Amino acid sequence: MPPVTPPRSVGELMQRVENIAGLTLGELAQQRSFKTPQDLLKEKGWVGQLIEAALGATAGSKPVPDFEHIGVELKTLPISYQGKPLETTYVSVVPLTQLTGLTWEASSVKKKLAHVLWLPILAEREIPLIDRVIGHGFLWQPDAHQEQLLRRDWEEQIELIATGHVEQISGHLGEVMQIRPKAANAKALTDAIGPNGKIVQTLPRGFYLKINFTQSILAQEFGA
DNA sequence: GTGTGATCATCG
DNA sequence: CGATGATCACAC
Numbered sequence: 670m671p672p673v674t675p676p677r678s679v680g681e682l683m684q685r686v687e688n689i690a691g692l693t694l695g696e697l698a699q700q701r702s703f704k705t706p707q708d709l710l711k712e713k714g715w716v717g718q719l720i721e722a723a724l725g726a727t728a729g730s731k732p733v734p735d736f737e738h739i740g741v742e743l744k745t746l747p748i749s750y751q752g753k754p755l756e757t758t759y760v761s762v763v764p765l766t767q768l769t770g771l772t773w774e775a776s777s778v779k780k781k782l783a784h785v786l787w788l789p790i791l792a793e794r795e796i797p798l799i800d801r802v803i804g805h806g807f808l809w810q811p812d813a814h815q816e817q818l819l820r821r822d823w824e825e826q827i828e829l830i831a832t833g834h835v836e837q838i839s840g841h842l843g844e845v846m847q848i849r850p851k852a853a854n855a856k857a858l859t860d861a862i863g864p865n866g867k868i869v870q871t872l873p874r875g876f877y878l879k880i881n882f883t884q885s886i887l888a889q890e891f892g893a
Numbered sequence: 894g895t896g897t898g899a900t901c902a903t904c905g
Numbered sequence: 906c907g908a909t910g911a912t913c914a915c916a917c
Binding site for chain 3: 709710711712713714715718729730731757839840841847849850852853854855872879880
């Protein structure tokens with residue numbers, strides 16, 4: 670199988686999405702000559718990278734949409750037998766400094782979630798990686814209510830960080846979107862605003878969509 | 894270290 | 906057993 674070129678249109682992308690629906694990860698990996706690990710213990714991003722390759726996403730770790738030309742972001746979504754998301758969904762890095770004047774409208778979260786291609790993968794842990802089944806991907810854009818929820822969580826938590834309370838942030842905050850560590854390990858540190866406006870060192874963090882939120886997106890698409 | 898792709902693993 | 910905190914690989 671030759672390398673997949675970037676899709677020229679949303680229609681072309683969605684045609685490819687339909688073409689891989691129902692395939693197992695093993696089948697797709699074989700088509701694409703992807704080396705398949707036994708499990709994801711040491712290659713947690715493997716599924717996402719395989720799907721990217723199959724759909725013609727712009728490779729690499731650049732901070733741009735996966736399908737840059739058509740402005741679409743790809744998110745694989747591991748789901749249970751019941752169709753419920755099994756994991757939270759990583760969105761983007763949380764800015765911890767230079768927050769003055771930063772608005773929701775200009776935020777990385779709003780940009781990242783503006784146009785998402787969700788691709789559910791039946792990924793119960795008891796299912797061997799190669800036997801996990803690719804579902805029917807679909808396009809999503811947050812409606813007014815969803816955006817309001819996201820915006821509220823973003824503003825509340827960014828406000829805490831901007832006022833020097835980054836250490837008060839935990840995964841318990843946020844109704845639909847939380848902040849959790851996003852680092853190589855606990856020794857990785859980065860700058861953040863401290864209690865007196867001084868720069869302090871803290872763990873890098875990321876925004877994650879909570880399971881209930883992505884579950885509601887699935888329900889909206891496929892029916893409760 | 895930062896940002897891409899995420900899931901692992903432990904704790905309540 | 907679900908959710909939070911921790912972690913893995915790779916490019917640069």
